Amino acid sequence: QQQVKQSPQSLIVQKGGISIINCAYENTAFDYFPWYQQFPGKGPALLIAIRPDVSEKKEGRFTISFNKSAKQFSLHIMDSQPGDSATYFCAPRPEGGGNKLTFGTGTQLKVEL
Template identity: 95%
Template sequence: QQQVKQSPQSLIVQKGGISIINCAYENTAFDYFPWYQQFPGKGPALLIAIRPDVSEKKEGRFTISFNKSAKQFSLHIMDSQPGDSATYFCAARKEGSARQLTFGSGTQLTVLP
């Protein structure tokens, strides 16, 4: 059972454009939603995270939008750059559970120069 569904699988954006990646979750007990960025040959690295008590969090060009009632959250990359080309994973974790993150299937982003 896939608890976090991520789309699209791949995304191509022109330099300077906005990249949008969406995730939907099923378990209402999830209370922590991070996004990870992975470059080829490297492990995923935490990019930005949000908790459900806020609807938006922004760090530089990266913004998470969170819709608790729809059980959806998304990553927006403003002014996308070729260096942003990577695979992006959303994830979710249950409150009080350090046990594990449940990851989405990933989105391969390509930003054209």
């Protein structure tokens, strides 16, 4: 049973636009919410992460927003660039430092000129 639901599956954004990717969860409690970025032919790499004691974290053009009551967290990419074209995954950690780390199904982002 998928613990997190990631959407959309794919996304096309014009250069300079805002890209928004969402992860929603239901039955499991999580306490660490990272987003990973994967370029073709490479392994995923941590992009940005948030803990549930804050509702938003910004690093450059990348922002995570967290809505605890709605059980969802989102990645926003401002001023999207062609170099941001990649696949993005959420992979929240189970509460209490759980070890079984599972991923959302991924969002393939393409930023067009």
